[in-house]
Amino acid sequence: MVGNRQEALRDPVRSYPGAIDCDLHPAVPGMSALVPYLDDYWREMVAVRALDRLNLSLTSYPQNAPLSCRPDWALDQGRKPGSSLAAMQAHILKPCQSRFGILNCLYGAQVFHSEDMAAAFCRAANDWIRDEWLNRDPRLRASIMIPAHNTELAVAEIERRADDDRFVQILMLVSGETTLGRRQLWPIYQAAERLGLPIGVHAGSAYRYAPTAAGWSSYYVEDYIAQSCAFESQLQSLISEGVFAKFPGLKVVAIESGLTWLSGFIWRADKTWKGVRAEVPWVTRAPSEIIRNHVRFTVQPIDAPDERDALLRLTDHLKSDELLLFSTDYPHWQFDGDVALPDGLPDSLFRKIVSENALATYPRLAKADHALEVAQ
Amino acid sequence: MSTLELERNTPARYKLRVIDCDIHPAMTSWTEVHPYLEKRWIDHLSVYGSHLRHAFSEALSHPRMSPDAARIDAYPDEGGPPGSSLELMRTQHLDPNGVEVGMLIPLRWNPGSQRNLDFGAALTRAMNTWQIERWVKQEPRLRASVLVAQEDTVAAVAEIDARGGDPNFTQILILPRTDEPLGRRRYWPIFEAAVRNNLPITIHVGGTNGHPSTGGGWASYYMEEHHSVAQTMQAVLTSLVFEGVFERFPALRIVIMEGGLGWIPSIKARMDKHWSRLRSEVPHLKRPPSEYIDEQVWFSTQPMEEPGSGAELIDLFDRIGWDRLLFSTDYPHWDFDDPRYAFKANLTEAQRDQLLHGNSRRFYGL
Amino acid sequence: MVVRVNGREIGIFNVDGEYFAVSNRCPHEGASLCKGRIVGLVEATEPGTYQYSRRGELIRCPWHGWEFDLRTGKSWCEPDRTKVRRYDLKVEPGGALVEGELRAETFPVSVEKQYVVVEI
Numbered sequence: 001m002v003g004n005r006q007e008a009l010r011d012p013v014r015s016y017p018g019a020i021d022c023d024l025h026p027a028v029p030g031m032s033a034l035v036p037y038l039d040d041y042w043r044e045m046v047a048v049r050a051l052d053r054l055n056l057s058l059t060s061y062p063q064n065a066p067l068s069c070r071p072d073w074a075l076d077q078g079r080k081p082g083s084s085l086a087a088m089q090a091h092i093l094k095p096c097q098s099r100f101g102i103l104n105c106l107y108g109a110q111v112f113h114s115e116d117m118a119a120a121f122c123r124a125a126n127d128w129i130r131d132e133w134l135n136r137d138p139r140l141r142a143s144i145m146i147p148a149h150n151t152e153l154a155v156a157e158i159e160r161r162a163d164d165d166r167f168v169q170i171l172m173l174v175s176g177e178t179t180l181g182r183r184q185l186w187p188i189y190q191a192a193e194r195l196g197l198p199i200g201v202h203a204g205s206a207y208r209y210a211p212t213a214a215g216w217s218s219y220y221v222e223d224y225i226a227q228s229c230a231f232e233s234q235l236q237s238l239i240s241e242g243v244f245a246k247f248p249g250l251k252v253v254a255i256e257s258g259l260t261w262l263s264g265f266i267w268r269a270d271k272t273w274k275g276v277r278a279e280v281p282w283v284t285r286a287p288s289e290i291i292r293n294h295v296r297f298t299v300q301p302i303d304a305p306d307e308r309d310a311l312l313r314l315t316d317h318l319k320s321d322e323l324l325l326f327s328t329d330y331p332h333w334q335f336d337g338d339v340a341l342p343d344g345l346p347d348s349l350f351r352k353i354v355s356e357n358a359l360a361t362y363p364r365l366a367k368a369d370h371a372l373e374v375a376q
Numbered sequence: 377m378s379t380l381e382l383e384r385n386t387p388a389r390y391k392l393r394v395i396d397c398d399i400h401p402a403m404t405s406w407t408e409v410h411p412y413l414e415k416r417w418i419d420h421l422s423v424y425g426s427h428l429r430h431a432f433s434e435a436l437s438h439p440r441m442s443p444d445a446a447r448i449d450a451y452p453d454e455g456g457p458p459g460s461s462l463e464l465m466r467t468q469h470l471d472p473n474g475v476e477v478g479m480l481i482p483l484r485w486n487p488g489s490q491r492n493l494d495f496g497a498a499l500t501r502a503m504n505t506w507q508i509e510r511w512v513k514q515e516p517r518l519r520a521s522v523l524v525a526q527e528d529t530v531a532a533v534a535e536i537d538a539r540g541g542d543p544n545f546t547q548i549l550i551l552p553r554t555d556e557p558l559g560r561r562r563y564w565p566i567f568e569a570a571v572r573n574n575l576p577i578t579i580h581v582g583g584t585n586g587h588p589s590t591g592g593g594w595a596s597y598y599m600e601e602h603h604s605v606a607q608t609m610q611a612v613l614t615s616l617v618f619e620g621v622f623e624r625f626p627a628l629r630i631v632i633m634e635g636g637l638g639w640i641p642s643i644k645a646r647m648d649k650h651w652s653r654l655r656s657e658v659p660h661l662k663r664p665p666s667e668y669i670d671e672q673v674w675f676s677t678q679p680m681e682e683p684g685s686g687a688e689l690i691d692l693f694d695r696i697g698w699d700r701l702l703f704s705t706d707y708p709h710w711d712f713d714d715p716r717y718a719f720k721a722n723l724t725e726a727q728r729d730q731l732l733h734g735n736s737r738r739f740y741g742l
Numbered sequence: 743m744v745v746r747v748n749g750r751e752i753g754i755f756n757v758d759g760e761y762f763a764v765s766n767r768c769p770h771e772g773a774s775l776c777k778g779r780i781v782g783l784v785e786a787t788e789p790g791t792y793q794y795s796r797r798g799e800l801i802r803c804p805w806h807g808w809e810f811d812l813r814t815g816k817s818w819c820e821p822d823r824t825k826v827r828r829y830d831l832k833v834e835p836g837g838a839l840v841e842g843e844l845r846a847e848t849f850p851v852s853v854e855k856q857y858v859v860v861e862i
Contacts, residue, residue, distance in 0.1 A: 066653045175592035182596065183790070211591045213604060214557045214611035218619060221654040222557075225614050225646055226591065229607035233590035233600070240599045242789030258646050264638025267681045268603060274819045275711070275807040276441045276599045281793075282786035283599075286819070303646035310645075317688060333653060377769045377817075377824040441807050448804035449777040712805050717771040 014338045016326065017097040020358035020365065023202075023255050023298045023327035024092070024101045026133055027082035028125060031056070033132075037124035042117075056108030060173075060204040060227075061332075065220060070333035081331040085136055092330040093139060095338055099355065100365060103133055103142040104171055104202055104255060110145055111173070111206040118147035123157055126167075134166045141365065143171035143200045149178075151187040158191045168364040169198050169253065174227065175205035180234040181241030189247050196363045198251040198296075201234060203227040228258035228303065232265050235295065239269065242282035244294045251361055253296045256329055258303040260310050263317040266291065292320050296361050298327035299341065299353060301334040307342035315349065324353045325361065382717055390725065392474035394715045395736035397676045398580065398633055398704035399469075399478045399518075401511055402444075402459035406484075408510065412502035420495055427491045429586030438601040442710045450708035458708035462514055469707045470517055473715055476733065477742055479546060480507050480520050481580050481633070488526050488551050489584040496525035500535055504545075512544045519740075521549035521578060526558075526566060533569040540573030546740050547576045547631065552612040553583030559612070559619030567625045576629040576674075576739070579612060581605040609635030610643045613673065617647060620660040622668035629739075633676040634706060638683070641695040644669055670697060674739060676704040677731065678713040686721030698727065702736045744776050747862055752829060754858060755780065755812055757798040762812040763829040763860050768803040775826060778804040783818070830861045 028034065031052035035043055046052050057063045069081035073091050082088065093101055109121030122145040129142050144161045146154040161167040170192050178184060180201065192199050204227075210216045211226040231254050244250060269287035277283065283290075304310030315321045328340045341353065359366050403409065410418055430437050442448060444457050450468065452461035459465070470478060482503055490496030500523040507520035522539045524532035539545045548570055552558060558579070570577050589595040589604040609632050616622060616630065647665035655661065675696065683689050693701065705713050715732055723731070736742070744753050744766050751766035753776030768775045782797040800809050800818065809818040815828030 066656070067650065175590070177593065179590060179593040179595065179600070182593070205591055209591055209593065210587045212611035213553050213585070213587045213589050213608045214615060215553075215555060215585060215587050217557045217611070217615055218560065219657055221650055221657050222611075222614050222618050224650055224654070225643070226611055228642070228646055229610050230591045232607055233595075233604060234592055236600050236603045237590070237592075237595070240595075240597045242786075245786075246789055258642070260642035260645060261639060263683070264606075264636070264640075264642060264681070267638045267683045268606060268636055268679075271679070271682050272599055272602050274817070276597075276602070277809065277819055278781070278784050278802075278807075279441060279597055280599050281784045282789040282791075284785075301649065303642055303649055305645060305648070313691075317684065319684070377820075382767070382769055382772055447773075448779060449774060710805060710807060712771075714771040714773075 015095060015097045016340065016354050017099075019096050019098045019326050019354045021092070021096060021098045021101040021328050021330075022253070022325040022358055023300065023329045024088065024103050025082045025329070025331060026085075026088070026103050026105050026129060027080040028056075028105065028107045028128065029080055029083040034121060034124040034128055037127040038120060042120045042124075058106055058108055058111070058204055059207055060223065061106060062220060067224060067333050069331045070336075073331040085133055088330065089137065092328055093137070096328065096340060098139060100358075101140050102168060102362075103129060103140055104200060105129060105142070105145055106202065106204055107145065110147065110171075115147055115150035115153055119150065119153040119157065122147055123160070126157065126161060130164065130166070141166050141168045141362075143167070143169040144197070145171050146188070148172050148176050148185065148188065151185060155187050155191045158188070158195065158197070162195050165364045165367055167197075168362045169200040171200045171202060173204040173206055174201050174230045174234050174257075175207075175209075175211070177206060177208050179237035179241075181237035181239070181243050183241065186243070186246065189243055189250055193247040193249045196249075198253050198361060200253045200255050201231070203230070203256040205230070227256070228261045231257040232261055235265065235291070236269060236287075239283060239287050239290055240280050242280065244290050245282040245284065251294055251296065253298065253325065253361065255298045255327070256300065256332070257297060258301055259297055259299065259314060259324075260303045262297065262314060266318065288318065292318065292323070295323070296325050296357065297323055298325045298329075300327045300329040300332075302342070308344050311342065311345065311349070311353075321349050321352050322357050322360065325358050326354045390728065392715060393729070393733050394473055394475045394703060395733040395740075395742065396473075396475050396478040396705050396707070397631070397702045397736055398481050398678060398706050399465070400459050400707070400709060401465075401480050401482055401507070402457045403484060404456035404460045409499075409502050409506050412505040412509070413498060417495060417498040417502070426485055427495070428486065428489050428584045429491065430584050438595065438598045440710065441598060445710055446708045447710055447712055462511065465707070466515070469705070470515075473705070475517060477736070477740070478518050480511060480518055481549060481578070482507060482521070482523065483551075483580075483582060486551065486582065486584060487523055488554065490525065493525060493528040493531070497528055497531035497535070499523075500525050504535065504539060508542075508544055519546040520544050521547050522575065523549050524566065526550050526563060527555050529563065529565045533565050536566065536569040536573055536575070540569075540575060545575065547578045549578050549580060551583035552579050552581065552608050553585040553587065555585055557612060557615035557619075559615030559617070559621045561619065564621070564624070567621055567628050571625050571627045576631055578631040578633050579609070580633040581609070581635060605634070606636045606639055610639055613643065613669065614647060617665045617668055618651075618658055618661065620658070622672050623660060623662055626672070628672060630673045631676060631702065632673060633704065634678060635675070636679055636681060637675060637677065637692060637696060637701075638681045640675065641692070670700075674700050674702050674735075676702045677718070678704040678706045679711045680713050680718040680720075682720055689719065689721040698730060699735055701731055702739060703732045744774075745860075747860060750862075752860060754831070754860070755801075757812070761831045761833060761858055762799075763831050763858075764801075764810065764812060764815050765827040767826070768805065768808065769824055769826060770803065770806060770808055773803050773805040775801060775803055775810065778802045781809070832859045832861075834859050
């Protein structure tokens with residue numbers, strides 16, 4: 001049963017003790033930070049081709065665009081937003097009083113056309129995150145960056161991180177080279193299911209195609225708005241292709257999706273399914289049911305004028321209070337001050353969003369957490 | 377859901393009056409268009425045929441789950457595809473469903489997507505005349521749409537100006553998968569012509585522009601493709617807003633047709649939220665996106681959404697705005713909405729009247 | 743075939759000698775269900791497989807394609823929520839009918855001088 005709206009409402013909340021922040025963005029300050037983690041060949045390529053002079057900011061997140069960094073989270077001396085652990089601690093981890101924070105690194109290595117290059121730099125970036133972030137703050141966890149367009153290399157990278165419980169998720173961009181449900185990606189999902197790692201699908205595009213079937217739009221703001229459509233499409237692909245039928249233990253987390261599109265999505269997807277089921281007979285449950293069982297959504301941004309109302313409406317429509325995961329999307333500018341969650345949520349829903357749903361979604365979190373308790 | 381519940385939704389005594397904004401007429405044979413097509417193009421059509429940005433020259437890349445994407449019970453006894461018989465359209469739809477006015481939305485050949493621009497323009501001229509001669513003149517309840525081949529704006533504007541004075545044409549028709557997103561400046565002469573001729577532009581699902589169904593690749597299944605049209609509509613609406621089409625053409629009216637309704641409140645909110653952060657990129661926008669939509673965009677109702685309860689449906693209409701909804705059936709397509717049973721909610725008679733014909737009467741000036 | 747009994751339309755189907763009867767109205771939007779296509783059941787143990795069985799025992803609504811099991815009247819996707827009324831049927835030899843008092847309407851359905859008796 002979803003949170004009862006008649007429950008006692010919390011007083012205005014300005015910190016979230018015990019929160020699990022499921023979307024933080026560490027930034028690689030420059031490729032030179034990764035060089036120590038590269039082998040001889042790639043180290044030489046960086047030098048010869050001056051790769052370290054390339055700015056690998058994603059078109060999905062232009063470095064200086066207002067959305068990419070909240071003004072009071074900007075760093076001095078021209079440093080990239082999110083590139084300082086100390087700043088992340090001071091800006092967000094401490095004020096929120098977070099218990100855990102999951103790092104989703106949106107470094108451009110994932111989208112090089114060359115699979116080998118993508119794999120080499122994803123590996124280096126994952127090593128760098130381990131050393132410079134996970135090793136320095138016990139609250140931090142990370143998603144594994146992978147070259148999704150080569151599943152062998154992707155699975156190798158996943159296996160490489162499997163024994164480090166601080167890697168809790170596999171990171172993929174919502175708009176890649178193929179729709180996310182396609183069978184050619186299944187080795188990644190197989191590894192994910194086996195290792196208990198959710199797939200974190202994050203807003204962002206490899207721009208292999210126009211952002212939508214309408215074509216190449218002019219403005220960045222249009223591209224960013226189209227991200228919610230991308231989540232709709234890729235969720236529909238995962239469902240239609242039968243990924244959850246094939247991998248019943250798999251969980252997917254939609255990160256930075258906008259949220260409120262989900263109601264319209266399930267209405268249309270459920271209705272369509274009833275008419276076309278024979279095309280996809282492995283879809284044996286309504287899409288809304290599949291989502292309830294397999295998909296979770298980080299909270300920021302909330303696309304609604306009244307955010308509290310929107311979250312309550314969503315839990316009503318989806319008939320579940322287990323879908324939402326607390327996130328700040330630091331350093332992206334999605335909220336002002338410390339209002340990472342709207343005020344006035346019913347107590348039980350608040351607790352689910354802030355930590356309980358994440359603990360249920362990320363098995364490794366709970367494991368590490370338990371280990372910490374035991375150690376103390 | 378049972379037949380009993382079906383009856384409860386519409387009181388038996390309610391007199392059905394409908395303005396249907398989306399009816400798809402078809403040709404018994406493609407030769408029907410010959411009287412309106414120059415010989416050069418008749419030959420071209422026969423020899424080279426349709427030339428689109430996808431693999432099949434005639435078929436859809438994602439075949440539908442029913443033939444002709446139609447209701448199986450809509451095939452005329454005398455032969456021909458669903459939608460090709462005026463008589464059957466009358467007896468099966470216009471008469472029993474109380475249709476007082478029906479808007480024709482012809483889709484055959486996808487003239488706006490034809491790579492040969494002259495061919496596409498010729499088809500639009502022929503099919504515009506075909507609508508009048510074959511349908512509107514025989515049946516006073518029907519109205520026509522001005523088809524345009526939008527990639528050739530000169531030809532498109534000429535066709536709009538040629539038809540604009542004919543009251544039998546109630547709108548201009550463009551399918552949303554155009555070469556560039558429809559808000560882009562190259563299409564603005566068409567918006568200018570629409571306003572000059574006081575015609576709304578109806579954007580009905582469809583078009584083939586070579587772009588994949590999604591930003592991450594092509595749909596494998598029809599289940600995905602059918603869903604993707606809703607995303608395309610959201611993208612086209614976003615383009616119209618952010619390119620400044622509504623700002624530049626405040627008198628322009630747009631109908632989003634057959635795109636569904638469930639996404640409307642969320643995309644409006646998303647546009648507003650991120651515009652407020654990124655407005656320095658688009659200084660030509662003087663107002664929040666949702667304000668333009670609330671003033672200049674209408675939505676046809678089919679395929680009707682079926683949320684978990686009647687209350688959710690009413691809530692959806694509240695958030696879209698009851699006056700923005702134009703009833704449509706999509707006859708004779710498979711996802712047809714019956715005016716009696718399409719709304720899974722307890723509507724008052726006044727609400728029913730408003731949705732089924734009141735809004736359209738005002739919108740089209742009927 | 744579709745017959746009319748007490749103001750209700752009922753569709754009667756002969757599937758390999760077995761008879762089924764269901765109400766002719768689709769509960770979704772009122773389409774004449776019996777104009778739909780009779781199909782078998784397709785299931786899948788996993789994606790990419792198509793296990794076909796029960797030929798001719800389901801019907802797809804002629805409009806939105808919702809599948810109904812002719813044996814049970816239930817929709818395949820939502821068996822608990824969405825169903826059409828099904829009717830019990832018996833096939834009686836013609837002679838038996840002449841003798842007894844009839845409680846239900848009967849419909850001659852074949853050249854073998856048998857009758858399908860629909861219980862309303």
